[in-house]
Amino acid sequence: MLVSDVWHQRLASARQQRVEEQRWRHRRVMPPNTLDFAGNDYLGLAHDPRVQAAQAEGARRFGAGAGASHLVSGHLEIHEALEDALAQWTGRQRALLFSTGYMANLGVLQALADSHTALFQDRLNHASLLDGATLSGARSRRFHHRDGADLERLLARSSATHKLVVSDGVFSMDGDVADIATLAHVSQQHNAWLMIDDAHGLGVLGDNGSGCVEGFDSQAVPILVGTLGKALGTAGAFVAGDAVLIDHLTQFARSYVYTTAQPPSIAAATLEALTIVQREPEHRQRLQHHINYFRQQVQALELPLADSHTPIQPLLLGNESRTMAWAAKLSQRGIHVGAIRPPTVPMGAARLRITLSARHTPSDIDRLVEGLSACQREEARCPA
Known part of the structure; x- marks a missing residue:
């Protein structure tokens, strides 16, 4: 057996294990006009x-x-x-x-x-x-x-x-x-x-x-x-x-x-x-307003939002397949959020990692909240 074959077998085995666990990660090229609630550009300065x-x-x-x-x-x-x-x-x-x-x-x-x-x-x-x-x-x-x-x-x-x-x-x-x-x-x-x-x-x-x-x-x-x-x-x-x-x-x-x-x-x-x-403290002030507004809207839906008062707003869905399904449904609406699973977080702690930016508008947040509400309604109609 060639040395390259030995290495390829090792890499293939690691890949297969990750795929079977349904944890194989994919890079994605962000389509134009996607509403990004996954990045860390908290003050919107990357686009200033x-x-x-x-x-x-x-x-x-x-x-x-x-x-x-x-x-x-x-x-x-x-x-x-x-x-x-x-x-x-x-x-x-x-x-x-x-x-x-x-x-x-x-x-x-x-x-x-x-x-x-x-x-x-x-x-x-x-x-x-x-x-x-x-x-x-x-x-x-x-x-x-x-x-x-x-x-x-x-x-x-x-x-x-x-x-x-x-x-x-x-x-x-x-x-x-x-x-x-x-x-x-x-x-x-x-x-x-x-x-x-x-x-x-x-x-x-x-x-x-x-x-x-x-x-x-x-x-x-x-x-x-x-x-x-x-x-x-x-x-x-x-x-x-x-x-x-x-x-x-x-x-x-x-x-x-x-x-x-x-x-x-x-x-x-x-x-x-x-x-x-x-x-220009107004960028931080606008971001804090967005955080407060988002939390009020999501809490009204009684969704499992973590106790965070920073731009990082985790929605604790727990189940990995549920987390991926919600992220996919939001993506279909042109909304990108982070779907975080083990090993990045502990077992049973999968979540949507939603991040807010001063660059967002209230209507952007309304669009995200409506997307989350739609996921919630669909799940209630068709429970796993």
Whole structure:
């Protein structure tokens, strides 16, 4: 048997298992005029003409790509300006750009943790945080979701010299928010650093849009990770903290050192988006109005909506086939929502992950709610 045949058999077996489980995922090209309630462009800035113009001008001025890693020749003045602006926005001494949020989380955990480090992670943390812990080789424990008492119990039992507590800020599949005050207090009580990945909170939460950590300084939250491809509408990520942390990551975070820098046009677009977020709170206000309106409409239908007050609004349908059927019916109406199944969420916790944007209109939301109501009515007529 040829080597390629051995490998093809292995891949075919994995595919067959996933297909039999009815969990084979498909990419889809979004048809024009589809109403998108699945993306993370929470403030609609990906489509803002000012952000688009800044990206075009950035490409003309600095080139389409950086051409090298930050430590070779790819760190341009536009990157430096963006890092300074992100540090100021988040109230930190310094910030460091990464190409993606996944790479930021891998880089931080790989650079800070080793086999002598104890990591403590919320059970519902994003996959990138779990993978970063594995890559680091650190001893890792999972505390119950948003459970400060369980975290304290685990920390008290640890004899490690270096302890790192890690949590999402806004949990991407549930839409609920970490209890930052409790996490910070418990971490400080046990001489542990706290790392918050606020990918889904930055730009959305807080009076100034600086996320769920707004009001908490580097003493409370020494490590802050944020992404730029959600509320800011562009791409990439950053880590913010004090100068000692950022210097260390610059030297030791492999996913920073050994990759090409963010395209300068993206940095230019992000700077413009950041300016809009800071100067125009009406985008956040409109988004919050949409969230409140959507929740009122869906609760009137008595549908199983999760207790979330962020743009992430999960409809907890439980059954995987039911979830896929509802998503397909909405798609037939030109409405796209996320159909989330295991292994992304636990068994029995399949859901429609509905996300709202300031770019939506009340009539868009009415159209979505009517689609959900139609699914409900059809299910009542023809129960499984």
